[in-house]
Amino acid sequence: MKCDRCGTVVEPEEAMAHGSQNLCEDCLMDAMSPAQGCDPWAVKLATGAATSAGGEGELKGLEKAIFERVKKDVRVSREAVPALFGVRPPEAKRALAVLRHMELLRSDRREDGGADLVLFGTGRS
Numbered sequence: 391m392k393c394d395r396c397g398t399v400v401e402p403e404e405a406m407a408h409g410s411q412n413l414c415e416d417c418l419m420d421a422m423s424p425a426q427g428c429d430p431w432a433v434k435l436a437t438g439a440a441t442s443a444g445g446e447g448e449l450k451g452l453e454k455a456i457f458e459r460v461k462k463d464v465r466v467s468r469e470a471v472p473a474l475f476g477v478r479p480p481e482a483k484r485a486l487a488v489l490r491h492m493e494l495l496r497s498d499r500r501e502d503g504g505a506d507l508v509l510f511g512t513g514r515s
């Protein structure tokens with residue numbers, strides 16, 4: 391028999407029922423993943439892509455834009471990110487969490503109580 395989703399030939403005893411479909415193991419995991427479609431970062435983590443590839447080459451969209459900006463400007467005010475990139479604060483926060491998790495950027499406290507984004511490897515001032 392064949393997997394209903396990807397068409398891979400699977401042994402009947404290895405096929406998994408998911409609703410009305412018979413799926414191979416990979417597609418079943420895909421179908422069951424709660425992160426599917428709403429959180430690409432979690433999906434990347436789940437598939438191991440982030441750990442195997444890693445680094446700035448993996449960045450896309452907002453994360454990449456922020457990282458490139460900090461590389462160019464050295465310091466970027468964290469509070470200014472939503473306005474700079476035209477995103478809502480939660481999106482900015484999430485992108486920054488990813489960048490911090492990947493050890494690409496970190497926050498550096500300013501004397502005025504705010505924080506600047508700096509490259510992860512740069513020393514504390």
Ligand SMILES: [Zn+2]
Nearest residue numbers: 393396414417
């Ligand atoms: Zn499949």
